[in-house]
Amino acid sequence: MTASLPGFPPAQIRRLVIKIGSALLVDPDGQVRADWLRTLVADVAERRAAGQQVIIVSSGAIALGARRLKLPKGGRGSLEDAQAAAATGQIALSQCWANLLHENGITAAQMLVTLDDLENRRRYLNASATLERLMQLGVVPVVNENDSVATAEIRFGDNDRLAARIGQAARADAVVLLSDVDGLYTANPHVDADAMLIETIERIDARIAGMADSGSASGMGSGGMTSKIEAARIATGAGAHLAIISGKVDAPLSHWAKGGRGSIFLAAPARRARKGWLAGRLTVRGRIVVDAGAEKALGKGNSLLPAGVARVEGVFARGDAVDILTEDGRVIARGLIEYDSEEAARIAGKRSEDIAALLGHLPRSVLVHRDHLAMV
Template sequence: MVTALNGFPPATIKRLVVKIGSALLVDKAGAIRTEWLSGVVADLAARAKAGQQIIVVSSGAIALGARRLALPKGGRGSLDDAQAAAAVGQIALSGHWAQLLGEQGLTAAQMLLTLDDLENRRRYLNAAATLERLLSLNVIPVINENDSVATTEIRFGDNDRLAARIGQAARADAVVLLSDVDGLYTANPHTDPDARLVREVARIDADILAMADGGSGSGMGSGGMASKIAAAQIATGAGAHLAIISGLAERPLSAWENGANGTIFLGQTGKRARKNWLAGRLTVKGWITVDAGAERALGKGNSLLPAGVTAVSGSFARGDVVDIVNAEGRAIARGLAEYDAEDAARIAGKRSEEIAALLGDAVRPALIHRDHMVML
């Protein structure tokens, strides 16, 4: 029940990821809101001393660096400016975290990650191992996207989804996204007086997605409510709860613990670690469209056979991650391809005996095996 989870207490939630956006952490002049951040750190310290393991995902590097370098448009006028601002600002950001956590008797560690670090299976496992060791040493990792090298093609673009992926890699029990709104609303609460707060989401369905598309998000930073729902899909798919709460209070975690509003997306169960990684990926190499019969078979836990495939698109090799989409174009599953794109297109819609005639001895029974597939 939400009442038991409100505040994500240390007795229930042993490992917690807290994401802080730049709109909360940095003021309009590009300076750290030190007093507010001190309150957040005090909340984190109280939790750490109660036995909760904490991971912080912190934005703010570009805004800080842009101020120091006197760059126009907050450092976002060009990719070069953003990368330079991030390189300078990251030092200042990590310094603030190290100082404030140190004043509470806590040790901070810095990790800078790109999208590729969590999309590549080996590097994902390396990041997970580093997080595990830091937490075992009672260190608080402070993580940000490595904007000094990230480009449009290889970036998360917002730290909401980064926080969810970190929660997945660290096997966290829960993720908290501090926002400038106090949860998910049925409509934009700033413009619609009938908008209602959704306090608990057991399943992210079309109605929930429509609320995000309807503009109920904050519109601040690089995220917004749509990115927070995407983060919730990643986190809950990995079995972690995710909460959206207001970060506008002086002590936002304490305020939520004491009954302030928030939306909790309840974690799901059942996926193994490899399938969690698959479900949480943000990039795929191609798409395989299936008919209604194949969609039903996948829903029953079967592998994807070529006979049910109606179209293949993208450029992928054997072992690459692809999405399986239904006739309406909705992604229903994700998995590792057993064939490259060219051969997959050749055998689409074919029966086993036809495939053998086309490919000779290089025949595998499934286009995507159920052991390497996850339903979305």
């Protein structure tokens, strides 16, 4: 299966999301690396000519805007600086993409999204519909987080996870993250000469997660290997492959397709659309710790009953997303809670027939219904 996947050939990957980080697109002086970007756009044009639909997730607005506004620390000295830099730089970034794609006979579209656009179910479906229509029209969407209005509390924080969520919304077959390293290594290759590349990852377990670092080496972007593994969790859970390849070479997609190195996280069986959206959510309001019996029941596809709850953590309202954990701290599921945190804490560990006496009413017999729950 994996032998034919490197390069994500158009014959097998109908729809592809490509993510480009700030450090690849913008040089240390705050200028677009136009010559390199032109080779990437040529790659995109070649793939489109072969029948592959492409969506681009592009960082770079803050880095470009910071130079124009002469802001210190690359525009990341404060939230206000980052927002101003993003607002200024996004125009230049969009114009750059539009011009280079136009040179290849391709129409570009801009989509700016916030975390809430993809966490709110109705707005997520709207974004999905827009992406689908743009694909039908033969347009290449260029997507970025709307950092001009995003705050520290309500933002993706990196475009790796944004790319995975866009891939999910667009029902993409694969996502490629262009990086300053050519894949996932057993250790940080910048500091450990014995680090070995892992070419294929079939399952993201604790061992794989433990190989990640959390920083961005360039100081220009915001994502490290940790964010890329989180992106892989989202993408593979939505039924899409995800690759990490080097973007430090010209024509990086062609280079990879011709034998360049990279790591591929293989897609898991796709969940139903709503459950995939739930599992891919990045914001949760609380945590429900369950006992071994409840863990087993959830694994069989059952709803979460109050009797199986050991404790409730956090403050949340009915309908909020919560993580469901085992008593040793493993997150096993995510779902929409049927009770607020105060009521959930009161009925934790209680049988359904006892809840009415505790609350004075029995509106719902389950804490999280199986239709609103996704295993992770």
